[in-house]
Amino acid sequence: MASARPEMPTPPGRRPRRPAPTRQPLSQDLVVETAIGVLDAEGLEAVTMRRVAQELGTGPASLYAHVADKQELRELMLDRVAAEIRLPAEPDPARWREQLKEVAMEIRRVYTSHRDIAKVSMGLIPTGPNLLAIAEAQLGLMLAGGVPPKVAGLAVDTLGMYIDADAIEDTFYTATLPADVDPWEHFQKYVDQIRDYLKALPTDRYPHLVALVDDLTDQGGAERFEFGLDVLLRGIASYIEDGGRK
Numbered sequence: 001m002a003s004a005r006p007e008m009p010t011p012p013g014r015r016p017r018r019p020a021p022t023r024q025p026l027s028q029d030l031v032v033e034t035a036i037g038v039l040d041a042e043g044l045e046a047v048t049m050r051r052v053a054q055e056l057g058t059g060p061a062s063l064y065a066h067v068a069d070k071q072e073l074r075e076l077m078l079d080r081v082a083a084e085i086r087l088p089a090e091p092d093p094a095r096w097r098e099q100l101k102e103v104a105m106e107i108r109r110v111y112t113s114h115r116d117i118a119k120v121s122m123g124l125i126p127t128g129p130n131l132l133a134i135a136e137a138q139l140g141l142m143l144a145g146g147v148p149p150k151v152a153g154l155a156v157d158t159l160g161m162y163i164d165a166d167a168i169e170d171t172f173y174t175a176t177l178p179a180d181v182d183p184w185e186h187f188q189k190y191v192d193q194i195r196d197y198l199k200a201l202p203t204d205r206y207p208h209l210v211a212l213v214d215d216l217t218d219q220g221g222a223e224r225f226e227f228g229l230d231v232l233l234r235g236i237a238s239y240i241e242d243g244g245r246k
Helices: 028-042 049-056 070-082 093-112 129-144 149-175 183-199 207-211 213-217 221-241
Strands: none
Touching: 028 049, 028 070, 049 070, 070 093, 070 129, 093 129, 093 149, 093 221, 129 149, 149 221, 183 207, 183 213, 207 213
8 A cells, every 4th residue: 555645845935735624514504504694794685595505615506405495594594593582481470461572572682683584584484493482482471361362373473473574674774774874873863854854844734743743753663662562462461351352
């Protein structure tokens, strides 16, 4: 058996060659993790099979052994992101509304921290284990509080649509801003401009808009989201008293 050739020394004036990094074997977890990295840096539209393959230093065809297509990849990304959502350990019947509100705000926090991932959730029937765990927790909280089962089943969908829509609107706004612009500061200036515009409207045509300018433009996105949640939760709670009648 021939012995291996001895390594050549580095010629004068040249840098020693670095050993090539060992490529990590492809797996579904690695593909999804890489795709989330692209999402966080560039947004959902940038997440294509070709782009993810480029990040992994391979060809798009190699990804299809681990995910069926771009849609499945997006759903797997969403479920992986959903694992970051903190859920209550146990339902507290006396605090079911507060707990349900905390879960909703936690979902919004996580979704908005991953650019426009909420687009994937909109219209999607959850089947991933982490998304199912969220639905299970929400149902458990409502049932513990006495919400009729049929109402609880419908309310999970309604809450999901509200959270998704709010998260998507938030990312649509921030996506239009340059990277060096503070979103909150920009929003405050924009609201001031809208407030001045509404106050200048003709009162004979828009009496209520002009009269309620301060109420219309008060509070930021988080406060408005919380208000909407309170409206929904009060509505869900009302079915406890009337026996679940719609």
